[in-house]
Amino acid sequence: NAGVTQTPKFRILKIGQSMTLQCTQDMNHNYMYWYRQDPGMGLKLIYYSVGAGITDKGEVPNGYNVSRSTTEDFPLRLELAAPSQTSVYFCASSPAQGIYGYTFGSGTRLTVV
């Protein structure tokens, strides 16, 4: 049972480039989330999804896009990367609304230069 899998683990982007951060879970969880965590800071919610075909913005959605075509996958798209998007990105999933807590992936460390 792999849980929540994120790829890649590390990536360096140049300003203006685009990329997709992949997130897959094999626990049949309906709820999935994308967070960013800057050094020494807390988790900030970027986007979340309560099921396939449904997505919603979190507190810091600008510069990002998501899609949820299947229960398993929740990719995060960065368009026109900027240095402010240098961060560690975590994907998480949960089986139900706020009851069981989240299972986090191992994270993607992104540097934009």
Add this chain to the structure above:
Amino acid sequence: QKEVEQNSGPLSVPEGAIASLNCTYSDRGSQSFFWYRQYSGKSPELIMSIYSNGDKEDGRFTAQLNKASQYVSLLIRDSQPSDSATYLCAVNDNTDKLIFGTGTRLQVFP
């Protein structure tokens, strides 16, 4: 703006002592409360959840909840150097997502 507040620390305790980590939250309607442990460079790991007023024990960990005071705490007994990490408090207020505190860094020294 719903908030979860934690002292950033570091909280330094000697090996074998009890570490007490505290968290307050702003939304009185909050129902579910979680503690995550995050080692440096790693992802958060769920260690405790609590839903009712009182204490919940799991091994060396005890979570305490007081909804009237909007306060949740985590006690770590017999602290070990391996407990050194950042501890995140998270609260659900019956929406689809958790609200995280910024975390308290715990240092356990031999």
